[in-house]
Amino acid sequence: MSTYKIALLAGDGIGPEIMDEAVKILLLVESRNAVTFDLKPALFGASAYFETGKSFPEESGVICDQADAILKGTIGLNHEDSKKIPADEGPERGALLPMRRRYDTYANFRPVYLPRSLAHFSPLKPEVIGDGIDLIIIRELVGGLYFGSKKSGVDDQGRRYVHETLEYNEDQIRRVLEVAFQLASKRKKVLHNIHKSNVLKSSILWNEIVEEVRPSYPDIEVKHVLVDAAATYLCLDPGSFDVMVMENMFGDILSDQGGGILGSLGLMPSACVGPEKSYYEPSHGSAPDIAGQGIANPYSMIGSVAMMLEMSFGMDREARNLWRAMQSVFAAGYTTPDLARRGKSEKKISTAEVVDRVVTELGKQPIGD
Numbered sequence: 001m002s003t004y005k006i007a008l009l010a011g012d013g014i015g016p017e018i019m020d021e022a023v024k025i026l027l028l029v030e031s032r033n034a035v036t037f038d039l040k041p042a043l044f045g046a047s048a049y050f051e052t053g054k055s056f057p058e059e060s061g062v063i064c065d066q067a068d069a070i071l072k073g074t075i076g077l078n079h080e081d082s083k084k085i086p087a088d089e090g091p092e093r094g095a096l097l098p099m100r101r102r103y104d105t106y107a108n109f110r111p112v113y114l115p116r117s118l119a120h121f122s123p124l125k126p127e128v129i130g131d132g133i134d135l136i137i138i139r140e141l142v143g144g145l146y147f148g149s150k151k152s153g154v155d156d157q158g159r160r161y162v163h164e165t166l167e168y169n170e171d172q173i174r175r176v177l178e179v180a181f182q183l184a185s186k187r188k189k190v191l192h193n194i195h196k197s198n199v200l201k202s203s204i205l206w207n208e209i210v211e212e213v214r215p216s217y218p219d220i221e222v223k224h225v226l227v228d229a230a231a232t233y234l235c236l237d238p239g240s241f242d243v244m245v246m247e248n249m250f251g252d253i254l255s256d257q258g259g260g261i262l263g264s265l266g267l268m269p270s271a272c273v274g275p276e277k278s279y280y281e282p283s284h285g286s287a288p289d290i291a292g293q294g295i296a297n298p299y300s301m302i303g304s305v306a307m308m309l310e311m312s313f314g315m316d317r318e319a320r321n322l323w324r325a326m327q328s329v330f331a332a333g334y335t336t337p338d339l340a341r342r343g344k345s346e347k348k349i350s351t352a353e354v355v356d357r358v359v360t361e362l363g364k365q366p367i368g369d
Helices: 015-032 047-054 056-064 091-103 116-121 170-186 203-215 225-234 248-262 299-311 316-330 351-364
Strands: 002-011 036-043 067-073 106-115 132-140 150-154 159-163 189-193 222-228 243-246 269-272 277-281
Touching: 002 015, 002 056, 015 036, 015 067, 015 299, 015 316, 036 047, 036 056, 047 091, 056 091, 091 277, 106 170, 106 248, 106 299, 116 316, 132 170, 132 248, 150 277, 150 299, 170 189, 170 203, 170 243, 189 203, 189 225, 189 248, 203 222, 222 225, 225 248, 243 248, 269 299, 277 299, 299 316, 316 351
Parallel strands: 002 036, 002 067, 067 277, 132 243, 189 222, 189 243
Antiparallel strands: 106 132, 106 269, 150 159, 269 277
16 A cells, blocks of 8 residues: 655645545545555635735645645636735745745656547637647746746936846756656657757757767657747647647646647646656646636546546556546537537536546546556
């Protein structure tokens, strides 16, 4: 019997609602397998700030330090409420980025996956989707512009200014490229390197490291694509991509575009992987406009649970079972109102009802299949 400690960071907005549903899944997985989950809730984000004065309180940090994996909900407030929190304690700057730095979660896995049975969610034409969309973005997560030095002030002519620096060293680049090459070797053996070397020196260094790592993976075909061209091709021909690797800000933008071609960021889970600890989170925001109504789509959160089962606990088969169970519910026409696309042909149900159906379907899956 294996025991795993999981820190549960419910967060803000719809975060607590979808976290409650994730716990339902974990309890069923626990009952079906020789495993025990020790679930440890902790404050995180705006809700933590309003209760403790810190968006990532040290008590929460200790819980995360002791966990085998971290499951994070959504964070953030609407524009007006965000003004109630000092800028440096905002959920992203005061909680999310410090957690990434604390655990050095340098590799962000964002699967852009939509089987043909769920193609009705996508705004793309059926002929573009074909048999489905199946690519994965590997985003470097603890370097680049987001973590570079920052300075703001007023110059000697009275003009306000800001300086933000895009910083990378070769070790930061090499380690995320190793992750991407290894993943490509398990998939279609094609790696798309996304860059902007016609403008940015950081991309020139990035591409140099790609060529240094490449000989260790002679069976991998590397395709170099400028980031602006990649944005176009993602819409016109997403099937041309398999594994895509890129620096932090490019990955932030293109992965959200990936959610767009699926039809919603609510259809894209995420894993943020470090040398010793990883956290898992839905890719979407906190949706404060629908918080508390029980209508939030739980797909991305459930997918993040599946990624945690596979990547942190080695439960690959149960992760596949969970994916199949969830997709079967949505393929049968059930959906939450925020994902509704087909009018009367869809069966709109609550967040809890969706997950109850997923639990039922997961219970039907043979253990060890």
